Amino acid sequence: MNEIFADLHVHIGRSEQGKPIKITAARSLNFANIAKEYATKRYRSNVMNWGMVPFLMDEEPQFEVDDYIYVPGIRAALDGTMEHIPAYVISGDVVKVIDLRIAEMTNEEKAIVKAGCLINYNRNRKGL
Numbered sequence: 429m430n431e432i433f434a435d436l437h438v439h440i441g442r443s444e445q446g447k448p449i450k451i452t453a454a455r456s457l458n459f460a461n462i463a464k465e466y467a468t469k470r471y472r473s474n475v476m477n478w479g480m481v482p483f484l485m486d487e488e489p490q491f492e493v494d495d496y497i498y499v500p501g502i503r504a505a506l507d508g509t510m511e512h513i514p515a516y517v518i519s520g521d522v523v524k525v526i527d528l529r530i531a532e533m534t535n536e537e538k539a540i541v542k543a544g545c546l547i548n549y550n551r552n553r554k555g556l
Contacts, residue, residue: 462489462497462528476537479545481506483513483528490524491517499528506530506538 462483466472475482481502491497496518499505505513510530517524533541543549 472531473537476533476541477546479541479543479548481530481541482533483515483530485526485528487527490526492519495519497526503542506533506542 461475461480462485464485466475466482472482481499483499497515498518499513499515502513510533513528513530515526515528517526540546540549543552
């Protein structure tokens with residue numbers, strides 16, 4: 429079996445009008461990154477600085493290109509233990525449950541992700 433490295437981003441947010449958010453600088457959570465492990469601490473930090481949730485998955489992926497992954501309650505997960513986060517792979521009419529987790533994050537890292545990105549986090553801190 430060949431080992432493949434991929435950078436998978438999952439759309440998880442919507443605008444106030446219910447439309448998909450396509451930019452990472454949105455004011456709400458909108459993308460996630462799912463990996464078996466992060467190659468470097470810097471890469472993981474960059475993921476969070478762009479407002480993406482740095483999910484980890486221990487088992488082999490149970491999803492394909494064009495599948496949707498729904499992760500309910502992400503804000504609550506960030507405030508909890510982050511050890512077992514249920515997610516749902518939607519492939520046509522089939523729905524499968526997968527287990528995600530997030531490695532330990534500082535309170536500041538959580539705040540950056542919740543703000544949507546580092547730019548929004550800094551803007552909020554300065555009251556702009």
